[in-house]
Amino acid sequence: MESLYSFLLFLDSMLGGAGWFPFVLLGVGLFFTIYLKFPQIRFFKHAWLVVTGKFDHAGDPGDTTHFRALTTALSGTVGTGNISGVAFAIFLGGPAALFWMWATAFLGMTTKFVEVTLSHKYRVKTEDGTMAGGPMYYMDRRLNMKWLAVAFAVATVISSFGTGNLPQSNGIASSLEATFGIDPLIVGSVLGILLALVILGGIKRIAAVTAKVVPLMAVIYLIGALAVIFANLENIGPSFMAVIGDAFTGSAAAGGFLGASLAYAFNRGVNRGLFSNEAGQGSAPIAHAAAKTKEPASEGMVSLLEPFIDTIIICTITGLVILSSGVWKEKHENVFDRSDMLFIEGQYEETNDEDVAQLYALINERIESQVKRYTGTISVVNGVAVSDGFTLINARSIAEDVKYSFGGDDPFTGSLKIEDGKPIKDNLIVSGKSLVHSAPLTTIAFTRGYFGDFGQYIVSIGLMLFAFSTAIAWSYYGDRAMTYLFGPRSVMPYRVIYVAGFVWASFSDTTLVWALSAVAIVVMTLPNLFGILLLSKEMKQTVNDYWQKYIK
Known part of the structure; x- marks a missing residue:
């Protein structure tokens, strides 16, 4: 697993983690924003009026309403990205990361408007009478680039696991285990059965379920979040100032947080923003293709609301909960993931400015660091290291009160061999105090409000609903891609594997799952951005034609 994780990190460093990717993603959004004269404003x-059905016509082709298409697409985006993803972005880049999530969402509103309009324009009716659409259809039918359409469809199938399946299941299981102590395998198995029951019904059942779940989960989550925000109202102003003030400087060290460079906060904020709202990824057009309308641009306008609701509203609320409560810079008792741990040479203290500067260089990519990985043997007595000459970094912070054991609760006594910063023994359990990230960080933040410890249950329930609905929506995206590639007969085997993957991810390593999702997102996004750029003139004409009809 560690080798796989290293390989995924390498791929991410060449793709989503590379310096050029955020500029490509934001650049396409900026180009269309200017070219189409700020359609998101x-x-x-008009987009809200379309959602209400004001411009609907009886007999329009399609499988579902504008509202249900929107909630299905929202269920695909409103998931762990809004709970775990925001926490992960702030953990990596500090308050500055939230600003770049906003920027990604604002420009992403236009990107989604474009991709949905073009995909809806070239949708088709399948053999079973249902609509099928998505970027692969405009790539094939309009651009005559079959190879690009196939590449996108394959990437969609992969991304259905990396974006909509594995991280969602993992996030649910981690949260329910932390809150209720439920075995992740049990969580995955039960929800896997429920997932199978829903997705077997196709788009109509999926749309019906998401139309009920999305509003419900939004209300539950909002109530819990506001309880924290109002309890920490005096910190809201400083939190906003930190987000805006750090946007072009990076976030300084604070508490256990060792700081983040501007480049790192920018990259991670954009990356997590894309994971949250999926603008440019080409996923939402697949759901919107089922909407009943003859006007592709009208459905495109409905879709521009998604990044606004998903990121600018929901992610901001999550971010304010985490920042105003202060938990993002505090160390908390937790069991360390192997992928988060790094033993380094020498002893470092957070109170020493020179030590902090050295560690800042270590944890911020592309900054040269003099810190060396530790190789040697550590003596442990009763679970506590008695050797010196090393420091354990966990989750980008200096670990404290570290305990070592091998299964169960019995502390370990003996020697531990460390090679290149990592322990040799795979079954080693290390726990202590450090920063935390993803769903556990948001869960802790929700306990700092009026509901106290009960707040953690709101996160667990909200995360379960958010993530489960995302898994439902992405199963539809994947089966439409399979239909394009291999025909309707391939859908059932895909669904079986999809459910099995959902169960497996419930008990797999958190960091590994996030690394897989980061790679899958970019593999799907790049062909779609390339395709919509080639059709920029047609997009502009389509919008102008629609708007003239609307004015008349």
């Missing part, structure tokens, strides 16, 4: 009010 001009058409914002």
Whole structure:
């Protein structure tokens, strides 16, 4: 697993983690924003009117309403990205990361408007009478680039696991285990059965379920979040100032947080923003293709609301909960993931400015560091290291009160061999105090409000609903891609594997799952961005034609 994780990190460093990717993603959004004269502002009010059904016509082709298409697409985006993803971004880049999530969402509103409009324009009716659409259809039918359409469809199948399946299941299981102590395998198995029951019903059942679940989960989550925000109201202003003030400087060290460079916060904020709202990824167009309308641009306008709801509203609320409560810079008792641990030479203290500067260089990519990985033997007595000459870094912070054991609760006594910063023994359990990230960080933050410890249950319930609905939506994206590639007969085997993957991810390593999702997102995004750029003139004409009809 460690070798796989290293390989995924390498791929991510060449793709989503590379310096060029955020500029490509934001650049496409900026280009269309200017080229189409800020549609996310001009058409914002009209988009809400379309959702209400004001411009619907009886007999329009499609499988579901504008509202249900929107909630299905939202269920695909509103998931662990809004709970775990925001926490992960702030953990990596500090408050500055939230600003770049906002920027990604604002420009992403236009990107989603474009990709949905073009995909809806070239949708088709399948053999079973249902609509099928997505970027692969405009790539094939309009651009005559079969190879690009196939590449995108394959990437969609992969991404259905890396984005909509594995991280969602893992996030649910981690949260329920931390809150209720439920075995992750039991969580995965039970939800896997429920997932199978829903997705076997196709788009109509999926749309019906998400139309009920999305509003419910939004209300539950909002109540819990506001309880924390109002309890820490005096910190809201400083939190906003930190987000905006750090946006172009990076976030300084604070508490256990060792700081983040501007480049790192920018990259991680954009990356997590994309994971949250999926603008440019090409996933939402698949759901919107089922909407009943003859006007592709009208459905495109509905879709521009998604990044606004998903990121600018929900992610901001999560971010304010985490920042105002202060938990993002505090160390908490936890069991360390092997992938998060790094033993380094020498002893470092957070109170020493020179030590902090050295560690800042270590944990911020592309900054040269003099810190060396530790190789040697550590003596442990009763679970506590008695050797010196090393420091354990866990989750980008200096670990404290570290305990070592091998299964069960019995502390370990003996020698531990460390090679290149990692322990040799795979079954070693290390626990202590360090920063935490993903769902556990948001869970802790929700306990700092009026509901106290009960707040953690709101996160667990909200995360379960958010993530489960995302898994439902992405199963549909994957089966439409399989339909394009291999025909309707391939859908059932895909669904079986999809459910099995959902169960497996419930008890797999958190960091490994996030690394897989980061790679899958970019593999799907790049062909779609390339395709919509080639059709920029057609997009502009399509929008102008629709708007003239609307004015008349």
